[in-house]
Amino acid sequence: MIRVFKLMLVYCIFPFSVLASNTPVPAEVLPLASKSLMLDIAKISDTSLIAVGDKGHILLSNDGIDWQQQSVPANSALNRVYFINEQQGWAVGHDSVILNTTDGGTSWAIQNYQPEKERPLFDIVFFDDKHGIAVGAYGVFYRTIDAGKTWTEEFHLELVNVDDQEYLLELKIEDEEFYLEEIASILPHFNRLLSSGNELYLAGEIGMLAKSSDQGKTWQLLDEIYMGSFFDIAQINEQQLLVVGLRGNIFSSTNGGAGWQHQSTNTTALLNDVVVTDLGHVYVLANAGVILSSANGTDFTLSTQPDGKALIGGVWFNNKLIVASEVGVKVLAVN
Numbered sequence: 001m002i003r004v005f006k007l008m009l010v011y012c013i014f015p016f017s018v019l020a021s022n023t024p025v026p027a028e029v030l031p032l033a034s035k036s037l038m039l040d041i042a043k044i045s046d047t048s049l050i051a052v053g054d055k056g057h058i059l060l061s062n063d064g065i066d067w068q069q070q071s072v073p074a075n076s077a078l079n080r081v082y083f084i085n086e087q088q089g090w091a092v093g094h095d096s097v098i099l100n101t102t103d104g105g106t107s108w109a110i111q112n113y114q115p116e117k118e119r120p121l122f123d124i125v126f127f128d129d130k131h132g133i134a135v136g137a138y139g140v141f142y143r144t145i146d147a148g149k150t151w152t153e154e155f156h157l158e159l160v161n162v163d164d165q166e167y168l169l170e171l172k173i174e175d176e177e178f179y180l181e182e183i184a185s186i187l188p189h190f191n192r193l194l195s196s197g198n199e200l201y202l203a204g205e206i207g208m209l210a211k212s213s214d215q216g217k218t219w220q221l222l223d224e225i226y227m228g229s230f231f232d233i234a235q236i237n238e239q240q241l242l243v244v245g246l247r248g249n250i251f252s253s254t255n256g257g258a259g260w261q262h263q264s265t266n267t268t269a270l271l272n273d274v275v276v277t278d279l280g281h282v283y284v285l286a287n288a289g290v291i292l293s294s295a296n297g298t299d300f301t302l303s304t305q306p307d308g309k310a311l312i313g314g315v316w317f318n319n320k321l322i323v324a325s326e327v328g329v330k331v332l333a334v335n
Contacts, residue, residue: 024075025075026075027074029071037053038054038057038325039052039054039078040079041324041329053077058105065331067329074097074113082125089105093121098121098142100147111151112148120136122190122191131143131145135202158218168182188206190208191231194241199256200215201233203232207229207230228246232272243260246270252298263299265292269290280295281294285314289307289309305332312325
């Protein structure tokens with residue numbers, strides 16, 4: 001099976017130390033960091049943005065145009081950044097790194113760093129200022145109940161089929177060390193989380209979509225709608241969800257994921273991120289400079305940026321579409 005990076009309840013919990021024995025190397029401060037590969041961007045407040053990317057780069061901006069690189073204690077590529085309020089946030093990425101800030105992104109501390117696991121983290125969500133989860137490649141799933149001071153690893157076997165559940169449970173009894181290796185080869189990559197009211201959604205590899213009503217302690221697999229990987233799931237409005245992924249595939253749901261409708265896009269580009277404006281307009285960002293635009297989340301118009309560079313993450317800020325791309329942070333001219 002080619003793995004793309006970016007029933008009965010059974011799940012296992014394994015505590016681990018905050019830091020591995022490996023000593024992280026701090027990110028290098030570079031004058032052109034804002035022009036290098038950036039992998040995510042988020043709104044901290046109405047007047048501040050944060051972007052994260054390759055080599056541990058973290059940038060802050062008040063206008064989306066001028067960016068200031070911050071000091072970061074690890075040079076691991078950062079895939080996702082999340083703020084629960086204007087001061088407290090987290091960033092996750094390769095080497096299973098989890099970084100935390102309590103001053104709006106100016107300074108950062110390492111909460112987890114385990115390069116020996118070779119399992120990058122792809123997303124993180126907090127339900128309040130204490131309780132959160134981080135997910136990533138090969139089914140990696142971490143939970144904290146103390147704002148990240150400690151993290152506990154969980155293996156959610158309800159996210160694999162019944163036959164695999166039975167096999168893994170038998171293997172755990174016979175050989176726990178091999179069980180831990182095997183479960184990583186069976187669980188899919190967990191690519192994106194969406195917290196919506198009392199519901200939590202998880203989108204991942206090989207068409208995996210799941211839903212939880214208890215902050216990810218238990219999961220229900222949703223019906224399979226596509227075998228390709230999904231890279232983002234977003235809430236467009238109170239009724240509608242959108243999930244996007246490989247080969248230009250977009251599906252929408254108006255019943256909490258119980259049913260999905262495929263939407264035409266006229267592209268085979270890999271779709272990375274969904275951005276919703278203050279007025280509900282939808283932009284889907286993709287590889288090869290592709291942007292899909294929609295006023296209703298069902299009818300999409302395609303446009304392409306002249307440089308053809310991948311658009312990886314985006315945010316709507318001060319009536320502008322600001323994106324993290326493979327050539328840095330860009331402000332895009334859109335209708």
